[in-house]
Amino acid sequence: MVSEDGALNPDDLGSDVGVSEPNLADLVGDILSIDNETKKEPDVSSKPTKHYKPKGLYLGERRDNGKPVDIAPQVLARHAAMLGSTGSGKTVMAKALIEEAAIAKIPSLIIDPQGDLARLALGIAPADLAEHGGDYTRAKKLLDMCEVRIWTPLRSKGLPLCIDPFRAPPADLDAEEAITAWDMVAAGFASLAGYDVEKAQGKVVKPFLYEILVEGTKHGLNVGDFQALARVVREPHHEFIRHLYPECFHDVEEGEDKVDVPTWEEVMLEHRLTDFEERLPKTTRNDLARRLSAFSSGVNQLLFSNGVPIDIDSFVEPAIPGKIPLNIVYLNTIQDEAQKQY
Numbered sequence: 001m002v003s004e005d006g007a008l009n010p011d012d013l014g015s016d017v018g019v020s021e022p023n024l025a026d027l028v029g030d031i032l033s034i035d036n037e038t039k040k041e042p043d044v045s046s047k048p049t050k051h052y053k054p055k056g057l058y059l060g061e062r063r064d065n066g067k068p069v070d071i072a073p074q075v076l077a078r079h080a081a082m083l084g085s086t087g088s089g090k091t092v093m094a095k096a097l098i099e100e101a102a103i104a105k106i107p108s109l110i111i112d113p114q115g116d117l118a119r120l121a122l123g124i125a126p127a128d129l130a131e132h133g134g135d136y137t138r139a140k141k142l143l144d145m146c147e148v149r150i151w152t153p154l155r156s157k158g159l160p161l162c163i164d165p166f167r168a169p170p171a172d173l174d175a176e177e178a179i180t181a182w183d184m185v186a187a188g189f190a191s192l193a194g195y196d197v198e199k200a201q202g203k204v205v206k207p208f209l210y211e212i213l214v215e216g217t218k219h220g221l222n223v224g225d226f227q228a229l230a231r232v233v234r235e236p237h238h239e240f241i242r243h244l245y246p247e248c249f250h251d252v253e254e255g256e257d258k259v260d261v262p263t264w265e266e267v268m269l270e271h272r273l274t275d276f277e278e279r280l281p282k283t284t285r286n287d288l289a290r291r292l293s294a295f296s297s298g299v300n301q302l303l304f305s306n307g308v309p310i311d312i313d314s315f316v317e318p319a320i321p322g323k324i325p326l327n328i329v330y331l332n333t334i335q336d337e338a339q340k341q342y
Contacts, residue, residue, distance in 0.1 A: 229292055
């Protein structure tokens with residue numbers, strides 16, 4: 001998470017912002033390297049008072065001496081992880097980070113499997129805040145600044161959210177990027193259909209889907225919905241020939257010669273296609289097609305049609321000017337594990 005200008009604002013974060021701060025690794029190492037033999041009782045006099053003004057993201061107090069833990073937003077510019085046993089406070093720390101980032105005007109996209117983080121929308125009662133030594137002014141500022149959105153795939157109780165699995169990668173990608181992007185699309189469909197791409201059958205299904213999607217898109221064949229994709233998966237050679245040589249399937253008047261349907265070998269040579277049916281046995285193709293077509297009806301289709309399509313740009317744009325978006329994707333509305341992982 002980084003702020004827009006990549007730097008701390010002295011007006012927002014306190015007059016001491018110029019003081020150099022230790023990086024996160026040094027800070028954690030310092031806390032964990034305390035020698036048990038020399039550990040002292042916390043110095044109560046050094047604990048932060050209610051007048052303490054954070055210089056960055058305020059995460060709480062150190063247990064050994066009560067001093068504030070305050071890090072710059074740039075520390076989290078790439079990746080960070082929180083490790084700890086059950087009940088150690090990982091979720092609470094995650095909430096603290098999200099809230100502090102919002103105060104620093106950094107929007108968030110939060111994946112919430114259990115609903116713990118959706119409670120960010122509720123705020124906290126002033127009495128509870130005071131009991132835990134919280135700052136009411138900062139808490140009110142947080143609620144005033146934030147635009148909390150709870151997205152609920154498959155359901156309309158919150159903001160319904162869907163995903164378009166058929167969105168093709170941008171055309172301006174270079175060759176390597178395009179291959180990687182299409183490979184991810186194919187892997188997504190394979191996983192949805194219940195194939196583990198790390199296991200033997202999945203390692204065959206994914207490249208088959210990759211070729212169908214890439215070549216179908218390149219030649220203008222309809223692979224843009226589950227039913228259409230299932231048809232091509234089931235009979236790839238027939239569907240490609242019907243699309244590439246429509247004149248062979250037109251009804252002819254009496255006395256006219258019917259155009260012969262080319263062999264697949266001829267089609268491969270002319271259009272530089274692969275032998276799709278050799279890549280995947282007919283029984284496996286039929287099974288894959290059946291699984292894919294199941295996503296076009298019933299509750300399965302809601303993940304792909306019910307709600308606002310996922311758009312990262314819209315996640316960071318506030319609906320109300322000046323607000324900081326907190327997007328919480330609540331996954332408990334999805335019961336199917338394959339859909340949840342997708």
